Amino acid sequence: MSVIINRKIQDNQWSHLPDDDPVVSGDVTVSLGRWIRDRESYDGYGGRIGVRLSPGDALDDLVPFVDGLGLIALEFDKFTEGRGYSQAYLLRERHGFQGEIRALGARRDHVMYMERCGIDAFEPAPQETAGQLLGGFDEITERYQPSHDRIPLIFRKRARGTRDELDLHETSV
Amino acid sequence: MSELKSRMTAVAMYQYDDIDRSLVNQRVAQFRGQVDRYLNGELTDDEFKQLRLRNGLYLQRHAHMLRVAIPYGLLSSGQMRTLGRISEKYDHGYGHFTTRQNIQYNWPELKDVPDILQELADVDMHAIQTSGNCIRNVTSDHLAGVAKDEIEDPRPYCEIIRQWSSLHPEFSWLPRKFKIAVTGGERDRAAIKFHDIGLRVVTDEQREPGFEVWVGGGMGRTPVVGKLIRGFLPRRHLLSYLEAILRIYNLLGRRDNLHKARIKILVNAVGIDEFHGQVEREWQNMLAAGESLEIGPAEVETVARHFRDDTPPDGGERASDSSRADRWMLDTRFADWHRHNTLEHKNPGYRIVMISLKGPGVAPGDIRSSQMYAVADIAERFSRDEIRSTHEQNLVLAYVKQADIVEVWRELDKHGLATPNIDTLNDMICCPGLDFCSLANAGTINIARQINEKFDRLDRLYGIGEVKLKMSGCMNACGHHDVGHIGILGVDKRGQEWYQITLGGRADDAAAIGKRLGPSLPGEAVADAIERIINVYIGRRKEGERFIDTYARLGIQPFKDQVYVSHHKSKDSRQSVVASA
Numbered sequence: 001m002s003v004i005i006n007r008k009i010q011d012n013q014w015s016h017l018p019d020d021d022p023v024v025s026g027d028v029t030v031s032l033g034r035w036i037r038d039r040e041s042y043d044g045y046g047g048r049i050g051v052r053l054s055p056g057d058a059l060d061d062l063v064p065f066v067d068g069l070g071l072i073a074l075e076f077d078k079f080t081e082g083r084g085y086s087q088a089y090l091l092r093e094r095h096g097f098q099g100e101i102r103a104l105g106a107r108r109d110h111v112m113y114m115e116r117c118g119i120d121a122f123e124p125a126p127q128e129t130a131g132q133l134l135g136g137f138d139e140i141t142e143r144y145q146p147s148h149d150r151i152p153l154i155f156r157k158r159a160r161g162t163r164d165e166l167d168l169h170e171t172s173v
Numbered sequence: 174m175s176e177l178k179s180r181m182t183a184v185a186m187y188q189y190d191d192i193d194r195s196l197v198n199q200r201v202a203q204f205r206g207q208v209d210r211y212l213n214g215e216l217t218d219d220e221f222k223q224l225r226l227r228n229g230l231y232l233q234r235h236a237h238m239l240r241v242a243i244p245y246g247l248l249s250s251g252q253m254r255t256l257g258r259i260s261e262k263y264d265h266g267y268g269h270f271t272t273r274q275n276i277q278y279n280w281p282e283l284k285d286v287p288d289i290l291q292e293l294a295d296v297d298m299h300a301i302q303t304s305g306n307c308i309r310n311v312t313s314d315h316l317a318g319v320a321k322d323e324i325e326d327p328r329p330y331c332e333i334i335r336q337w338s339s340l341h342p343e344f345s346w347l348p349r350k351f352k353i354a355v356t357g358g359e360r361d362r363a364a365i366k367f368h369d370i371g372l373r374v375v376t377d378e379q380r381e382p383g384f385e386v387w388v389g390g391g392m393g394r395t396p397v398v399g400k401l402i403r404g405f406l407p408r409r410h411l412l413s414y415l416e417a418i419l420r421i422y423n424l425l426g427r428r429d430n431l432h433k434a435r436i437k438i439l440v441n442a443v444g445i446d447e448f449h450g451q452v453e454r455e456w457q458n459m460l461a462a463g464e465s466l467e468i469g470p471a472e473v474e475t476v477a478r479h480f481r482d483d484t485p486p487d488g489g490e491r492a493s494d495s496s497r498a499d500r501w502m503l504d505t506r507f508a509d510w511h512r513h514n515t516l517e518h519k520n521p522g523y524r525i526v527m528i529s530l531k532g533p534g535v536a537p538g539d540i541r542s543s544q545m546y547a548v549a550d551i552a553e554r555f556s557r558d559e560i561r562s563t564h565e566q567n568l569v570l571a572y573v574k575q576a577d578i579v580e581v582w583r584e585l586d587k588h589g590l591a592t593p594n595i596d597t598l599n600d601m602i603c604c605p606g607l608d609f610c611s612l613a614n615a616g617t618i619n620i621a622r623q624i625n626e627k628f629d630r631l632d633r634l635y636g637i638g639e640v641k642l643k644m645s646g647c648m649n650a651c652g653h654h655d656v657g658h659i660g661i662l663g664v665d666k667r668g669q670e671w672y673q674i675t676l677g678g679r680a681d682d683a684a685a686i687g688k689r690l691g692p693s694l695p696g697e698a699v700a701d702a703i704e705r706i707i708n709v710y711i712g713r714r715k716e717g718e719r720f721i722d723t724y725a726r727l728g729i730q731p732f733k734d735q736v737y738v739s740h741h742k743s744k745d746s747r748q749s750v751v752a753s754a
């Protein structure tokens with residue numbers, strides 16, 4: 001399967017292990033519950049370990065350990081699921097996580113919002129391909145408000161413009 | 174260029190710049206693509222539903238319904254003409270103003286909707302976030318900027334919130350819809366305590382501007398009066414505080430049960446103190462991180478300048494000349510209209526004209542395309558090119574010079590827009606009900622008509638005075654029945670349309686939810702019950718007491734007695750009414 005990482009289509013390196021599959025090899029994500037329980041047993045593991053967050057998971061349990069994680073995967077199991085956007089924002093802005101945040105079950109109509117909140121990798125839901133997802137990023141390029149993307153608040157942008165204009169006006173009078 | 178244009182026009186409303194314009198155009202193109210993908214089978218019904226709702230498009234009983242945003246109810250004449258043209262070209266020649274100050278079309282074809290949205294975008298309008306589980310169109314006081322009791326014009330803040338919340342990356346997939354209202358008056362005309370967030374513009378002791386913040390109010394299945402979460406929020410922190418509330422709600426609001434997903438349920442479940450604590454912690458974290466959402470005077474000014482009132486307070490030469498109006502007072506039709514449908518303006522040269530959309534035989538809030546054009550023309554000639562829609566489903570011309578008032582009345586009257594019944598029993602709020610809405614339990618328009626017919630004499634209506642009658646076809650409460658002095662709610666009783674009456678609700682500063690009068694009634698008994706309720710009031714009111722005051726003094730019992738005791742007052746038949754209900 002192909003995924004999108006930083007807007008580029010790439011081969012997927014990660015597998016997402018159900019709780020009863022053993023951690024054997026390669027880059028794997030495990031559920032938050034399993035990770036809390038078995039975390040120490042992964043010391044010395046050959047591949048990378050990532051954690052999967054369900055929409056209802058609280059970040060608090062994960063926060064002390066985010067730095068060491070290879071990936072945090074956010075599950076979007078429904079078209080209308082919205083908690084992952086805040087989870088991503090908080091991981092980036094509040095907890096300083098700089099590694100990959102991946103949306104599982106991403107849809108074309110969501111990736112624009114997801115990316116702005118700090119999600120940088122996207123695994124498409126079964127009904128879409130990575131190529132199709134790419135079409136969703138730039139459908140709307142005008143942005144009014146900052147999120148993790150640090151777009152300046154629209155009124156700030158305009159206030160700067162207005163001030164320049166006012167200055168101009170005043171000097172010309 | 175757009176700057177030049179905005180200086181030339183007289184409308185004191187927010188003028189789009191290139192960014193705003195490009196955003197709505199991109200949104201139309203995006204939606205056009207989504208419609209194509211749906212018709213090609215790339216999106217399922219459920220997925221497309223979410224996307225179309227966020228562009229105001231519902232699938233209703235007979236057809237699609239498109240809800241167009243009128244931010245805080247403010248329109249220019251040109252925009253009104255476009256609304257009229259759309260109703261002729263794509264609909265059945267009329268539109269319906271809603272209790273959230275928007276307009277709805279009941280008959281558009283799906284294939285036409287992208288074109289309709291494009292025509293709207295061409296006049297700086299859209300249907301973005303008028304539905305769906307996201308931050309909805311912000312509502313406000315329809316007398317903003319012209320009310321005598323105003324502390325500050327709330328509309329710049331509404332516009333700031335509109336832009337901040339438009340396509341918000343983090344809050345576009347909330348547990349449930351989210352409604353924000355802002356008022357700037359001493360009297361709350363925006364029902365802020367019945368919104369997910371209600372804001373009141375205030376100043377603190379140092380005269381610093383800011384807001385009182387209410388949270389978790391709402392009507393519907395679980396009506397709740399909002400709770401004060403912050404007595405004073407400095408103005409510059411408006412957006413960060415809203416964002417903190419929304420973030421907590423987005424993460425913790427219930428998503429497993431549609432009926433328990435509004436923020437009011439979360440606030441009630443954890444308690445306002447705990448909720449407040451969570452919001453404040455999140456907010457402090459945001460502030461500590463350096464506030465990218467701060468709005469200082471320069472930022473506010475980028476929006477506020479659009480709303481500045483540059484008219485001379487006296488309206489200019491001869492504006493306050495009321496001699497013509499005085500002469501016309503001999504015509505009782507004009508005099509009635511002047512007394513009931515016009516209001517004092519903050520500036521003596523002007524009056525505020527209310528246009529009633531509750532004429533006889535018309536569904537409340539409905540307006541024909543010819544009337545839309547007429548209102549546009551009248552506003553252009555006499556009221557600074559500006560029209561407002563109210564949450565009571567009427568329109569307002571906010572800048573009519575005293576000297577022009579007779580002319581404005583004659584023009585409105587010509588088009589059936591001068592029904593002099595503002596704030597009377599017949600000025601009722603009413604949702605579309607079973608005739609159009611797929612969620613309805615019962616019809617509302619037919620009941621409204623029955624009540625209208627029962628109280629068809631103006632002198633009788635005037636004798637009754639102010640009564641806020643509000644009716645919804647189901648407990649979603651789009652007709653705000655919970656806060657009607659008299660509320661009527663359509664219920665389904667074994668497949669039949671029945672009606673539950675409530676009394677004592679109010680949306681003003683003394684916010685209260687109406688109390689059930691008793692068992693629900695069949696449709697044909699509703700108008701009669703209203704008449705009995707009114708008769709109790711007339712019989713027992715004290716000098717100068719409005720209906721709601723008499724109710725507050727007497728309580729519900731005397732009204733109940735009259736409605737449920739049969740004409741013969743026999744115990745048996747009383748029981749039979751109750752039993753059959």
Ligand code: SF4
Binds near residue numbers: 606649650
């Ligand atoms: S109150 Fe119910 S019937 Fe009336 S418009 Fe709303 S959802 Fe439809």
